[in-house]
Amino acid sequence: MATTTTPSSAQKRYRTLAVVKQEAITRVEKQLEDSVFVWPHLLIREFLAAVLMSVMLTVVSLAINAPLEVRFNINFPPPAVAKAPWYFLGLQELLHYFPPTLAGVLLPTFVLAGLAALPYIDNNPSRAFNDRKLSITLFTMFVVFFVVITVVGSFFRGSGWQWFWPWQGEFFNL
């Protein structure tokens, strides 16, 4: 037979209201940050950025139509050059020099894995520019390299991936 349960100290339920990390207590010497309320100081900036983007996007969309080529037909002869979307044209440019397994598969995988592993490889604790000359130089070289091959793939390549000049008008498709 069931007995009515009465709340007793033995059955009291505890809730975790907060976990205070040790550093929060001990770091008394830490200066109070110069902080501001998110409402309105941050929200007004986010709002203005959103308005600015909306206006820009609307104006561009009114002015320029998204491209639409002829309908795909497997019987039509393929065009002289099939370009990937612009953000892959750097990789397509590399395909011109290296075998597909290297440029098309291994390199992108290596780049992404390397980027993801970056915080674990770069164990220099300082965030100051002058303490990070090596990592900043290497990363800048990496970015410049990708920008250059993307620009070359986009503006300097035409039929059969031959070298063309931008004014010869064989561009990429947006």
Added chain:
Amino acid sequence: MSSSAKRGVVDQVTTAVKSSQIWRSIFRHGYPDTPLNQSLIMMGNVFLHLHPVKVSRQAMRVTYTWCLGGISFFLFLVLTITGVFLMFYYVPAESQAYGNIQTIQSAIAFGAITRNMHRWAAHLMVISVSLHMIRVFYHGAYKPPREFNWVVGVVLFLLTLLLSFTGYLLPWDQIGVLAIQVGSNMANYAPVIGDAVHRVLIGGIDQYPTGNTLIRFYTLHVLFLPLVAAVMMAVHFWRIRKDGGEAGPPPPARSDVEMHEATTTARELVTR
């Protein structure tokens, strides 16, 4: 006389609305112009609560963040809204897809501008996400305790590219299909799993994208990838808070600080 009477009515209506049960059930606090209400609104509003109540003045500067993360998220929202609009008219079938796009461009009210916005916002998002990543690198904001959030960011960067790439096929025009053919052919060259990946992507043994490919890319584009991206974004934004907020401008280098201290000490010694 009449204007003050009018204001009286406006005031009365405002007070009546604000003290009504409906209003008070929605807004649990007054207008956020006091520190208490400025805190309550940030904690009580589901859309705002990913923000903290207060932020560091330095880290909030537009010239520090360039708003790039926020702009990327905003573009994701624009792409979701315009994308849902396009889904009303677009059927991912080989026989219909191209015609649907032509109809959207020419016969649907606001169809052309919506498709244009979807396309240009997608390109802009690739740019803004890339710039965001570059900005975070130069500020060293990927360093402890923010390592994991950088990894989440790299995944979001990949998802952005994949979202854009899967959308490229959907109009079923010459350049879209050929670009996807070139792209999916790359899978063939992956060691060991290449052939299997290619079959999964194309949806069969064909060398060209087919109707199977179209439905696969469509489902990835409108459902799978956005859902994964939304989850990863939730983690990304949550972790910003949990890792102590925005990193803020990098501090000066140790050598610079020491040099500064040395010169000030020397100057003091000289002037003494």
